[in-house]
Amino acid sequence: MLRRLITTAVLAAAVLGPVTGPGQAEDRFITVASTTSTQDSGLFGYILPIFEAKTGIKVKVVAQGTGQALDTGRRGDADVVFVHARAAELKFLEEGFSTKRSPVMYNDFIVVGPKSDPAGIAGSKDVAAALKTIAEKKIPFVSRGDKSGTHMAELALWKVAGLDLAAIRGEWYREIGQGMGATLNTAGAMLGYALSDRATWIAFKNKGDLAIAVEGDKRLFNQYGVMLVNPAKFPAVKVADGQAFIDWLISADGQKVISEYKIDGQQLFFPNANDPNA
């Protein structure tokens, strides 16, 4: 029986097909380390099939926070990194893990919170003042706490507000170390505020009692950039196919496809590959 069970298991595995590793004949693919916002918003689900149909290159996306995605690139485990934290991207370049960064698109961050608005900041366009109020009133604030692009943006905003987070943080400031969606779920559950990228927010399906509290401050700008991992550091990097993906993203065609991705008629990402300052 035991032998039979083992035989069955092995047979089943054989019938189901061998476990495919990379490098198999039909596979022409690149690995892209990217952010949870590009995946959770559905952007990749929309643009990647179009890119694949055009080029025959499959794109395997590992969705992580920006910090983690850059680290994946630093270990040579991805061919391309597609993230949103300009300062961290420039550091990546400086360290020699890539030789060129191309801006791709932008959207913006928003502060979401309970509809009851315990901090009284709803409708504000001043994110610095809003954060100050949240801190003063010690209203729960849920932070990504995962070195993601959104987390880095949040930390920068506390500084902009003139607050020393290390000094003022208390029980009201809750770092959960998880992705954007999980952070929104948590904020909804504990009736707290959170910083979110707009794309994930629009695509998020469990909004419950949450609503946008602060938006429209130009300090909430959120730029995405793409980089090829330096093949001089990691010879396994798929230079031609990775570059083809980057070239397509910033081409007129790719930019148009990005602008066409909408949920309920709302555009989620705004292409700006031609902006030299982005």
Add this chain to the structure above:
Amino acid sequence: MFGTFSLFDSAFVAIVLLSLKVTLTAVGCAGLVGLPLGAALALGRFPGRPVIIVIVNAFMGLPPVVAGLAVFLLLSRSGPLGGFGLLFSPAAMVVAQFSLVLPIIIALTRQTIEDLWGEYRDQLTSMGAGPLRAIPTLIWDARFSLVTGLLAGLGRAFAEVGAILIVGGNIAGFTRTMTTAIALETSKGDLPLALGLGAVLMALTLAINGLALAVSRLGARFAG
């Protein structure tokens, strides 16, 4: 294969098949390695044996994220086995699950065989079978009990998410399994879909265990 999917479309079927494929391969391999090792550990007498037994038993409770992290560091391009380019592939997930299941199978096999050896030792020895030569006989005799060990391993692997999320990367259409899909849909706030996937996973687990019990009962009747 991308983005959202509903239950019972082709992307969903692919996810279920991948879950089965990875788990069955991992448990099959762990069985092939673990059963003989467990039996050898039960019958062999060598220095350090108690230490190994304690270690194996402790590793039954190895946290999946730790196993995942270890396999991740091994398979990363910057790690010792990076040259194979296995990270973020189903093969990496098999390796991670193998390392989770192997201690369970070794430990349960050792316990079962040791008990059985205590019972039949005199008989087998009088027939001229030393511990080593008795291993196949004992494994065969204990086959119905050993199935439980394999099922325990199967359950652990099938339900596991921490390790395969780290080493597989939860790539749509490639390394996305039932459990990582549930984690993803939960984080996207699509709780009904996550719950539906959870129900399917539970149903499959029940079906596998029911099937195993039926096969084992049937086997016992014919063997008996």
